[in-house]
Amino acid sequence: MTAEPTQTQEAAEKAADSNTNRRQPFPQGFLDTISTGWADRPDTLPAAREQAPFTARRRAAVSAAFAGRRLVVPAGGFKQRSNDTDYPFRPHSAFAHLTGWASDAVADSLLVFDPTDDGHDVTLYLRDRATRETEEFYRDATIGEFWVGPRPSLAAVAADLGVATEHLERFEAGEDDLVVEEDDELTTFVSELRLIKDDYEIAQMQLAVDTTARGFDDIVRELPRIIDHPRGERVIEGVFHLRARSDGNWEGYDTIAAAGPHACYLHWTRNDGAVRPGDLVLIDAGVEVDSLYTADITRTLPVSGTFTPIQRRIYETVREAADAAFENARPGMSFRELHDTAMRVIAERTAEWGLLPVTPEEALDADRGGHQRRYMVHGTSHHLGLDVHDCAQARREMYYEGLVEPGMVFTIEPGLYFQEDDLTVPEEYRGIGVRIEDDILMTADGPVSLSAGIPRTADEIEAWIAQSR
Structure with a gap:
C-alpha cells in the first residue's frame, strides 16, 4: 500500500501537534505546479445503460406510493476496516435498485424525490469530477483522483443512468424527509419492491x-x-x-x-x-x-x-x-x-x-x-x-x-x-x-x-x- 497523502503547511503543523508521523507538508514547488501541465480530457457522454428503463419504472412506483412526500435514498459511504483503511465500497441495495448504479457507484451519493403537483422530480446528488485545480485531486486519499482514479462527471452520470444529476454540495436536508433505513415505511416499501424481479x-x-x-x-x-x-x-x-x-x-x-x-x-x-x-x-x-x-x-x-x-x-x-x-x-x-x-x-x-x-x-x-x-x-x-x-x-x-x-x-x-x-x-x-x-x-x-x-x-x-x- 502507498503512503498516506501529505498536507498543506498549515494542516501539517496541526498534524505534527497531534503526534502523527504519517502526514508531511507538500513543498512549495509541488503546490505551484501540480495544477498545470495536464492534457484536456473531453467529457464523452455514454448511452443510457441497459437497465435505465427498468429503474425508471421502479422510481415511478416509489413516487406513486409516497405522493407529496420528500424521499431520500442514500448510497451510503465507506466503512472503516482498520485505522485509515476502508472496506471496498458497495452502495445500499435500494439505491442500486432505483438508480441502476451498482459496482461503479460513487460513495455518499443521494437519490432524492422532490414532490410536485403530479409526482416527484427525481435528482441524483453526487460529487462532481474534481478538476486538477482542486486540492482534493492530489490530497484526499479517499476520493482524490490521484489516489483512487477519476470520478464521472454529473453530465456523464445523467446520460448513463437516465436521471437528473446535481452536485452533492447543493443538497439540503429537510426536517420532514423520509430516508431509507431511517423511516420504516419507506424502508419496507423499497424492500418489498424487490420481491418480484423484472x-x-x-x-x-x-x-x-x-x-x-x-x-x-x-x-x-x-x-x-x-x-x-x-x-x-x-x-x-x-x-x-x-x-x-x-x-x-x-x-x-x-x-x-x-x-x-x-x-x-x-x-x-x-x-x-x-x-x-x-x-x-x-x-x-x-x-x-x-x-x-x-x-x-x-x-x-x-x-x-x-x-x-x-x-x-x-x-x-x-x-x-x-x-x-x-x-x-x-x-x-x-x-x-x-x-x-x-x-x-x-x-x-x-x-x-x-x-x-x-x-x-x-x-x-x-x-x-x-x-x-x-x-x-x-x-x-x-x-x-x-x-x-x-x-x-x-x-x-x-x-x-x-x-x-x-x-x-x-x-x-x-x-x-x-x-x-x-x-x-x-x-x-x-x-x-x-x-x-x-x-x-x-x-x-x-x-x-x-x-x-x-x-x-x-x-x-x-x-x-x-x-x-
Whole structure:
C-alpha cells in the first residue's frame, strides 16, 4: 500500500501537534505546479445503460406510493476496516435498485424525490469530477483522483443512468424527509419492491448463477491442491474468489468452505481447516456480478470423489427434501409451504432412521413437535437478488406468510447436520453435514431452477469429480 497523502503547511503543523508521523507538508514547488501541465480530457457522454428503463419504472412506483412526500435514498459511504483503511465500497441495495448504479457507484451519493403537483422530480446528488485545480485531486486519499482514479462527471452520470444529476454540495436536508433505513415505511416499501424481479433482474440472476457454476468447476478441478494444503478450506475460498473477482464484482457473501465436522456449523466462514479424503466438504458460495445481483449455491462434495454408504444416504435424503419442495412449488402457494414440504421429508427420514423420539406426524405438529429441527435448524428458503437475503425488511405477511408469485427468485436449501458430539445419533452419523441449495425462479407455469446445470445427485457429483481428475 502507498503512503498516506501529505498536507498543506498549515494542516501539517496541526498534524505534527497531534503526534502523527504519517502526514508531511507538500513543498512549495509541488503546490505551484501540480495544477498545470495536464492534457484536456473531453467529457464523452455514454448511452443510457441497459437497465435505465427498468429503474425508471421502479422510481415511478416509489413516487406513486409516497405522493407529496420528500424521499431520500442514500448510497451510503465507506466503512472503516482498520485505522485509515476502508472496506471496498458497495452502495445500499435500494439505491442500486432505483438508480441502476451498482459496482461503479460513487460513495455518499443521494437519490432524492422532490414532490410536485403530479409526482416527484427525481435528482441524483453526487460529487462532481474534481478538476486538477482542486486540492482534493492530489490530497484526499479517499476520493482524490490521484489516489483512487477519476470520478464521472454529473453530465456523464445523467446520460448513463437516465436521471437528473446535481452536485452533492447543493443538497439540503429537510426536517420532514423520509430516508431509507431511517423511516420504516419507506424502508419496507423499497424492500418489498424487490420481491418480484423484472426481466433485467432475472437475466442478471442467471448471469450470477452461471458465473458461480464456473467457480464451483474451478473448486472441483483444484481438489488435489486443496487436499494437499493444511488449510484446504481457505484454498477453496481463494479459488472461488479468483472467479468472483475476475468474472464478477465480488462474492455476494462470505464463502462457506466447511470440511468434515465444520459442515455442521451453518455459517462456518473461518475456513481454516484441512480438507481430508473420506470427509465431505460443504461449499456455500455465490458470485455477485457487476450489477450487484448475487447467486447463492451450495454443493456438498465427497473429498475422495466417492460417497460412503452413510454419506450417500444422508446426501440423497437432503436432495429428496429439496426435490419435494421444488416439485410442490407453484404460483399462489404460501412461501412458508416450501419449508413445510422439505421438513416433512426430513421428519420422515430421521424417524425412519430411529433418530426421533416421536412419529413423523408428532414431530411435524406446529406447537408440540419440531424434534427433527435438531438436525436442520434453519429455514428452507429465502428471497434472493441484490442481497443474498433479499427483501429482508419486507413485512412478514409479504414474505414468510406471503404468496409465491411469478417473478420471485428464491432459494431451496434443506440440509442435515449431525454434530460430532451429538449423542442422539449413531456414531457413524456424527460429524456429517450436508446442504444442497439451488436458486429458483417462479414463473406463471411453475418453478425453474436457475442452477439446474450444476451437478446435484450423488451420482452426478461423483462423475463431476471423476471427470475433473
